[in-house]
Amino acid sequence: MADVTDVPSDAPEHCPGTESESAGKVSACQGCPNQDICASGATKGPDPGVALVKSRLSSVKHKILVLSGKGGVGKSTFTSLLARGLAANDLDKNVAVLDIDICGPSIPRVMGVLDEQVHQSGSGWSPVFVEDNLSVMSIGFLLGSPDDAVIWRGPKKNGMIRQFLSEVDWGDLDYLVIDTPPGTSDEHLSAAQYLLGAGLTGAVVVTTPQEVALLDVRKEIDFCRKVGIRVLGVVENMSAFVCPKCKTQSNIFPANTGGARQMCGELDVPFLGSLPLDPRLARSCDEGSNFLADIPDSPVVAAFNNVLTVLLRDKNRSSKNRNIKIDSQLFRYQKKTTRETKKEMRGADNRKFAKAGLSTPQATVHTVSYGCDFLLRIFIKSKYINSIEGKRKTIEENSFIFLHKI
Incomplete structure (x- = not known):
């Protein structure tokens, strides 16, 4: 089976992969627009973009993808909370947000920098700064108007993501939080291709409690496992509405199948916590304000702080566990099912x-x-x-x- 990061977006169903010895030569390649290129062997060399991204991101300690299987679950909202929370948690830490949702960039608005523009220098594109230790880069800064549609096929999206990862002058960063579109499409394949070679820390998956969202999250987790992305954990967003008067919780999106917690147990992935629904958070995103600082009494803030604590603890712990060596004489089962x-x-x-x-x-x-x-x-x-x-x-x-x- 071909590596999913090694298959062009316009390839036929049974594409052997551009790195395969059979590339361009088997029956599945008939009619593919890439057949002549693959058969010539031109695709078998390493993508130079991988080395460029690795070099540029060598000064970034932690690279975290924020994923979701379905749109509308609050992924970009969580990305903004995570970035602001990391930046506020330690003012000596430098944090950046990269928006690779090419066709639907919302990070500029939720971060309050919608009307800003990026500048290019000899060292690359300069990101837009929200705080002294928090910066943002998005294709939204390159559009003439926020209403302009981006109508691109896969290869052009791939080129844009490679530019963002290799040509933005991030400087020394402690955290790079990467907001992605929903699903498992071209943007995700490009991110996996470039970031895995640059030391990707892992991915946080965002969902809502109802089964219609969890169905797609299961696919997202399966995607991560197939391409080798470590799942740092799952966050259940909009889990319940907490009445500001009586503090009663109401399940707006009922977890009819047990919600994200039960799913995490079934799939053996960490459950980071739940975030309640607060209409003030939606207004804060529309205005681009700092919800964590402006409304500290919100139940969302308390729940998010717990999620952040668990994420930072498990990230550091998992990093250490990579170095654990198991007695090879006693346990010779590493690669078995x-x-x-x-x-x-x-x-x-x-x-x-x-x-x-x-x-x-x-x-x-x-x-x-x-x-x-x-x-x-x-x-x-x-x-x-x-x-x-x-x-x-x-x-x-x-x-x-x-x-x-x-």
Whole structure:
């Protein structure tokens, strides 16, 4: 199967991929406008844009995508809250927002910089600054009017995103928050292609509680897994309306199938929290004001601060866990499916578990992917752990225990 980032937007259904040895030569390529180029081998070289993006973003510590499967769930609103929250959390941290929703850029309005223009210098495009430590870049700054439609096919969108990532003079950034359009289209493929090579931290997925939104979020999470993007967590937006008078909660969008929390449990992805519905937030976005600072008593602010705390904690923790090495002699199951791994673990020799300091092989094993790296997460009830001081070291993260040889 071809890598989804390696298939042109106008390719036929069974395209083998431009990097494949069969590119331009198999029956599926007949009638494709790219057939002659692929057959010539011109597409097999590395995209020079990948190296340019990697070089430009080398001074950006954390790159976070904000995704949603369906439009209208508040993705751009959450992006603005996340950027403002990160900037306010530590004034010494530099934060930027990149809007790659090419056909529907809304970040300039919600960030309050709709009428601004970007300037180009010898070092690249200069982003528009909202605060001293918060900047923004969007195609909205390049349009003659906010009402102008952007009618582009995939290749032109790809070129614009590459320019944003490689030609904007961001300077030294702690966080680059990237707002995307809904779905899994050209913009997402371009972002994956360029950002994965530049050290993408991961993605936050935004949804609302109803099943019609969760259906598309499941597809978004599947997309992330297929292209190697780590899901930092899911945020459930507009979970309930809190009456400002009596504080009673009303479910405007009922979670008939359990909502985002249950979905996260089923898909084994982190649930970051829920944000209630506050009409004042919609007005704040229309006006481009700082909701977190202007209305600090809103239940949205308290809920968002909890989400931000969990996100920052888990981001830092997950970054450390990438370096954990599992005893290769004991656990040789990294690249097997979950079902195969469970079967092998159930039939494992008890002596192997005794060697690890475990009295029984009763454990549930999950295979998880951080980009191209595979680790085993071993969930073991505390009663199965013997005293192993001096022999092995356990690293506990919530209910997960990672074992590695000292």
